Amino acid sequence: MRHILPALRLLLLLTLLTGLAYPLAVTGLAKLAFPRQAEGSRIERGGRVLGSDLIGQPFSDPRYFWPRPSATSPAYNAAASSGSNLGPSNAALHTAVAERIATLHASDPDNSLPIPMDLVTASASGLDPHVSPEAAFWQVARVARARGMDETRVRDLVQSQVEPRTLGLFGEPRVNVLRLNLALDELR
Amino acid sequence: MSVNGWLQIAVTLALLLALVKPLGAAMAAVLEGRGWLARWLAPLERGLYRLSGVRADEDMDWKAYTMALLAFNALGLAVVMALQMLQGLLPLNPDGLPGVSPHLAFNTATSFATNTNWQSYGGETTLGYAVQMLGLTVQNFVSAATGIAVLLALVRGFTRARAAGVGNFWVDLVRSTLYVLLPLSLLLALFLASQGVVQTFRGAAEAQVLDPGAAPEAVQHIARGPAASQVAIKQLGTNGGGFFNVNSAHPLENPTPLSNLAELLSILLISAALCYSFGRMVRDRRQGWALLAAMFVILVPLLALACVSESGNLEGKETRFGVAQSSMWATFTTAASNGSVNSMHDSYTPLGGLVPMVLMQLGEVVFGGVGSGLYGMLVFAIVAVFVAGLMVGRTPEYLGKKIEAFEMKMASLAILAPCLTVLVGTAVAVACAPGRAGVLNPGPHGFSEILYAFSSAGNNNGSAFAGLTANTPFYNLTLAVAMLVARYGVIVPVLAIAGSLARKKSVPASSGTLPTHGPLFVALLVGTVLLVGALTFAPALALGPIIEHLQLLGHS
Numbered sequence: 001m002r003h004i005l006p007a008l009r010l011l012l013l014l015t016l017l018t019g020l021a022y023p024l025a026v027t028g029l030a031k032l033a034f035p036r037q038a039e040g041s042r043i044e045r046g047g048r049v050l051g052s053d054l055i056g057q058p059f060s061d062p063r064y065f066w067p068r069p070s071a072t073s074p075a076y077n078a079a080a081s082s083g084s085n086l087g088p089s090n091a092a093l094h095t096a097v098a099e100r101i102a103t104l105h106a107s108d109p110d111n112s113l114p115i116p117m118d119l120v121t122a123s124a125s126g127l128d129p130h131v132s133p134e135a136a137f138w139q140v141a142r143v144a145r146a147r148g149m150d151e152t153r154v155r156d157l158v159q160s161q162v163e164p165r166t167l168g169l170f171g172e173p174r175v176n177v178l179r180l181n182l183a184l185d186e187l188r
Numbered sequence: 189m190s191v192n193g194w195l196q197i198a199v200t201l202a203l204l205l206a207l208v209k210p211l212g213a214a215m216a217a218v219l220e221g222r223g224w225l226a227r228w229l230a231p232l233e234r235g236l237y238r239l240s241g242v243r244a245d246e247d248m249d250w251k252a253y254t255m256a257l258l259a260f261n262a263l264g265l266a267v268v269m270a271l272q273m274l275q276g277l278l279p280l281n282p283d284g285l286p287g288v289s290p291h292l293a294f295n296t297a298t299s300f301a302t303n304t305n306w307q308s309y310g311g312e313t314t315l316g317y318a319v320q321m322l323g324l325t326v327q328n329f330v331s332a333a334t335g336i337a338v339l340l341a342l343v344r345g346f347t348r349a350r351a352a353g354v355g356n357f358w359v360d361l362v363r364s365t366l367y368v369l370l371p372l373s374l375l376l377a378l379f380l381a382s383q384g385v386v387q388t389f390r391g392a393a394e395a396q397v398l399d400p401g402a403a404p405e406a407v408q409h410i411a412r413g414p415a416a417s418q419v420a421i422k423q424l425g426t427n428g429g430g431f432f433n434v435n436s437a438h439p440l441e442n443p444t445p446l447s448n449l450a451e452l453l454s455i456l457l458i459s460a461a462l463c464y465s466f467g468r469m470v471r472d473r474r475q476g477w478a479l480l481a482a483m484f485v486i487l488v489p490l491l492a493l494a495c496v497s498e499s500g501n502l503e504g505k506e507t508r509f510g511v512a513q514s515s516m517w518a519t520f521t522t523a524a525s526n527g528s529v530n531s532m533h534d535s536y537t538p539l540g541g542l543v544p545m546v547l548m549q550l551g552e553v554v555f556g557g558v559g560s561g562l563y564g565m566l567v568f569a570i571v572a573v574f575v576a577g578l579m580v581g582r583t584p585e586y587l588g589k590k591i592e593a594f595e596m597k598m599a600s601l602a603i604l605a606p607c608l609t610v611l612v613g614t615a616v617a618v619a620c621a622p623g624r625a626g627v628l629n630p631g632p633h634g635f636s637e638i639l640y641a642f643s644s645a646g647n648n649n650g651s652a653f654a655g656l657t658a659n660t661p662f663y664n665l666t667l668a669v670a671m672l673v674a675r676y677g678v679i680v681p682v683l684a685i686a687g688s689l690a691r692k693k694s695v696p697a698s699s700g701t702l703p704t705h706g707p708l709f710v711a712l713l714v715g716t717v718l719l720v721g722a723l724t725f726a727p728a729l730a731l732g733p734i735i736e737h738l739q740l741l742g743h744s
Contacts, residue, residue, distance in 0.1 A: 003252075003259040009240035010358060011263050011330075014365060017236075019326040022370065023417040027389065030381035030416060037384045040393050040412050040440060051395040054384055054439040055410050060402035068507065074403060078410040079392060080313050081434040083504045083532035085655030087633035089736050093503065093535075121503040124437035124514075124531045130507035170196055171445025172510035181398055 043182070051178050052078075056129040059181065062107060062146040065131075065139050065158075067177040068118055069100055072126035084122040097121065108142040130174035133162045143184070157183060189499045193512030197491065200449065200516060204456055208480065211457065212464025218367035219340060219360070219465070226367050236362055247353030250687025253341055254680055256357040257334060261301050261676075264330060268323040269297035272315070281316030282391030283411070288314060295664035300327035302675035303335060303557055305422065305429030305527055305650040306667060308659045312411035312432050317389060324429060325418050329373075332425030332458075333364035335559030338679050339462065342563050343469045345689030346587040354686045364559075368458065369425055377420035379450055384443035387416040415441055423454035426557040428527030428650040436517070436530040437506055448513055448530060455517075455526045459555040462562050470587055474705035479565055482713045483523075486554045490543045491519040497540035504532030515540065518651075522547040525557035527650025534629070534637065534653035538737035541636060542729060544651065548643040550721040551606055557648060563682050565713075569704065570599045570685070572716040576702050585701055588694040595688060598681035605677030607724045609646035609670045614639050614728065622662035628655030632739070636732035645670040 030038040041053040051057055056067045058076040070076050071084035086093035100120040105111075116134040136158045144151040161180045165171050217223035221230070237244040248256065272288040275281065288296070292308055296315075299306045300323070309315055315324070337360035344354045381387050393410040400406040415431040419441055422428055432438040442448055460480060467476025494515040505514045514531035521528055522544035533541055547554055553564040574591055577584030584591040617623030617638045627634035637653040644651055645667040652658065658667065703709065 003256045004263070006240050006242040006358065007256065007260040007263050010236065010242060010362075011260065011267065011326075013236050013240055014330055014362075015267075015322055015326045018329040018365065018370065018421075019322040022374070023321045023325060023414045026374065026377045026381070026417040026420075027387050027414055029378055030387040033378070034381050038381055038387045038416075039390070040386045040388070040410060041384050041443075042393060042395070049393060049395045050398065051408065052393070052410055052440075054443045055395075055408070056439075057395075057397050057399070057408060058402035059399045061399045064399050074405075076403070076408065078408050080310070080411075081432050081438050083434060083437070083535065083654065085532055085534040085628055085653070086503065087534060087629040087636075087655070087736075088501065088503075088537050089631060089633050089740055090629045117500065117502045118507055121505075124504045124506050124529075125432075125434045125439060127439055128506050128508075129439055132507055165192070166445040169192070169199060170449055171508050171513060174507045178398065185398075 043178070050182065053176065053179065054129055055127050057178050059177065062142055064181045064184070065136055065143060065177050066119075068128050068131055069096075069120065069122045070126040071122040076127060078127055081125045081127055083124045083126060111138065111141055113138050129176050129178060131177055133158070133173050133175055136161070136175040136180065149187070153187070154184070157187065189495050189511055193495065193510070196512045197495070197516055200452060204453055204460060207453070207457060208461050208464050211461035212476070213468060215368055215461060216465040216468035219336070219363055221363065225371065226363070229366055233362055233366055237358065242358040244356060244359050246356055248356055249352050250341070250354050250683045253354055253357050254683045257337065257679065258676070260330070260357070260361070261334060264327055265297045265301040268300055268327055269293045271319050271323040272296060275316055275319055278316065278318040280318040280321070280389060282389070283316065285314060285316045291661045291664040292659055295668045298668040298671050299650065300324050300427070300429060301331055302648055302671045303331035303425070303427060303525065303560065304645060304648040304671045304675070305427040306645055306671065307429055307433070307435070307650070307652065308664055308667070310433045311430050312413070317413050320418055320431060321414060325421060328418070328421040328425050328427040328429070329365050329369050330361065332369055332421075332427065332558040333361045335557050336364040336368070336462070337361050337559065338682055339559035339563045342566060342682055342686045343466060345686035346470055346589055348690045349692070349694040351690045354683070354690050369421060372424050372458075373417070373420040376424060376450060376454055377416045380419055380447055381416040383447035384440070385416040385419055385447060386412045386440045387414050388412050389414060412440065419451070420454075422528060423451045423526065424458060426455065426459065426524045426526045426561075428521065430528060436528050437532070442530055445508060445513065448509055448517075451528070452513070452517055452520055455520045455524050455528070456555050458558045459524050459561045462559065466562060472705065475587065478705045478710050479562065479569070482710045482717070483554045483565070485710065485714050486550070486717065487519070487523050490547060491516065494519050494540050494543040497537045497543070501535070501537055501540065504535030506530065518544050519547065521651055522649055523554040524561065525552040525647060525649045527644065529651050532654060533640070533651060534655040538733040538740065541640070541653070542733040545636070545640055545643050545729065545733065546721065546725070548647045548649045549610065549725045550717055551603065552647045552649060553717060560648070560678070564602070564678065567599045567602045567682060567685070568717050569713055570595055571603065572709070572713045573702060573704065575716060576712055582700050585695060586704060588697070589689045589692050590695060595685050598685045602678045602681040603720060606647050606674045609673045609677075610642045611724070611728065613642035613646060613666055613670050617642065617666065622660060626657040626660060626663055628657070632732050632735040636736065639728055639732050641667060642670055646674045648674050
């Protein structure tokens with residue numbers, strides 16, 4: 001019992017140190033050194049916030065590139081992140097994937113390229129801002145047609161938006177869907 | 189998996205190994221109050237002792253050490269529980285989150301005090317900034333420091349002879365926090381902020397969506413908060429409780445491959461380096477390398493199995509991480525008792541999901557928690573030399589101390605407590621309606637969800653097959669009990685071993701002593717860990733992931 005009071009006082013002091021001083025120091029230093037990142041890497045145009053570099057947005061208009069399926073409710077709900085948690089033997093997963101394949105085929109019936117896996121599977125966060133380069137290229141024909149644009153121009157735009165692996169080694173090549181669509185809107 | 193994927197893994201493991209010696213040497217110094225950092229911060233350390241009124245010069249026997257530890261942990265648990273239930277009254281809650289239900293508050297408080305960091309809570313939807321900082325971040329530090337403290341007491345059991353005391357809990361706690369966890373966290377937090385991990389006290393950001401037809405609302409609310417400071421320590425302290433619901437899969441918690449690399453290395457960093465510190469402290473560095481080698485021998489084949497099994501499975505994985513970075517994380521986070529995730533383990537293939545389950549069930553000794561992984565491995569080392577002693581008919585010794593009946597009894601308790609918790613907990617949940625009600629996926633995968641939950645709580649890991657609806661009174665209470673048994677059911681016997689060993693005289697190695705730094709001992713140790721794990725959990729694994737694997741094979 002002799003330990004209770006010292007324990008309480010030490011807990012209070014360590015709380016001030018690690019629970020208050022430390023996060024405040026990180027916040028202050030991050031604000032100084034990385035002001036944009038610390039606030040969530042927002043994309044701003046003319047005073048309006050259009051989104052974040054790091055957070056995906058829902059798209060269903062054929063004139064835009066579509067992101068990966070999202071398991072949040074509703075899709076791309078950045079206030080409540082979630083994966084689907086469906087297991088590989090779950091019939092619900094097989095049905096969902098089959099429906100996504102059907103939707104993609106219906107959006108571009110003449111497209112004979114294989115549908116990339118990431119376009120039919122939900123991401124872990126439900127907020128994945130990226131798709132694979134293959135998934136972006138798969139959609140070029142549809143987007144070009146819907147916009148009445150030349151396919152090559154759209155394909156070149158996608159190519160310019162591909163982010164390679166970091167240091168050529170870490171992570172996977174990817175395309176930021178919101179950035180790509182913003183660039184697409186600015187093309188003309 | 190591609191050649192590039194294997195290369196990513198090889199480079200990551202090489203980076204980890206390169207950091208073991210420098211960090212391990214530095215930790216061995218500062219934990220004994222030596223080195224420039226300890227000299228520089230010594231006034232702060234002394235100030236903490238003076239203000240809190242603890243006697244830093246007292247050499248505690250193992251019982252006093254245990255009581256101080258339990259008192260400190262119990263108070264921490266009570267404070268975190270109170271903070272959550274009173275959340276509605278606290279400042280720094282810009283999104284106006286209400287108080288948390290008592291059973292969830294108890295579960296989360298237990299989870300953070302025991303270094304488990306199981307997430308029944310929903311992150312951005314449940315906990316405001318004050319609770320995250322004053323409750324969770326603080327416990328992230330001190331529960332990790334508690335693990336290092338117990339390890340230091342056990343090391344003193346080996347290094348001291350005919351001594352009554354095993355050290356001073358307050359000093360071990362404060363030094364671990366001040367000289368190891370805090371500086372590393374500060375560095376990592378700033379690096380993560382540079383990569384885009386959010387760190388702000390403002391509430392959710394609002395963005396105009398570009399394609400309003402695709403969303404029910406034209407405005408996207410983006411949850412934010414002081415995440416970088418919390419994420420840094422949750423990785424380094426093998427805590428793992430996320431700022432956001434989906435943990436390090438969330439792009440604002442882990443935005444780039446570089447942030448992923450830093451967070452991934454941090455999972456194993458301190459636990460791996462402590463092996464080297466251990467070698468330094470017992471004045472025979474080979475002993476530390478041998479333990480680290482045993483950990484690698486178990487880690488690498490399981491890592492390979494996870495990668496091969498997950499090849500091509502992108503459900504529940506982020507594009508920027510892909511299969512290699514996701515499988516590597518799943519393996520590291522369960523080898524260490526970290527429990528953070530960057531992909532959804534519930535959506536893994538049966539064998540891909542078996543790997544994290546097995547790593548937890550082995551008792552979190554393959555790297556394991558900060559401090560706790562190594563003291564757990566030392567318990568297995570004690571059993572291994574005992575088994576070897578039986579085979580050749582000699583009294584077993586480890587690091588100059590005779591291993592006798594009392595140590596063996598305590599070692600058996602420490603090994604059996606988590607095993608029992610996992611199996612009994614799973615059996616109870618499967619046998620009753622509130623347990624079965626939580627399952628999301630049908631069939632053997634649903635059983636795996638329950639087995640995973642108790643393997644995680646019963647070994648203080650904290651990751652989940654997250655389809656399981658765990659925020660119910662049944663799971664919140666049963667899993668909290670599992671976490672308490674797993675944590676203190678190991679800590680108390682380990683401290684008893686420390687006390688008993690410290691009292692013994694040190695016997696010089698003779699021709700009959702089994703050398704504990706060579707390949708023979710490493711093989712013996714690995715064999716002991718695997719055998720205990722296999723004998724305990726093979727039947728349960730057969731009912732979950734193995735049946736599911738066979739079913740999928742049959743369908744295709």
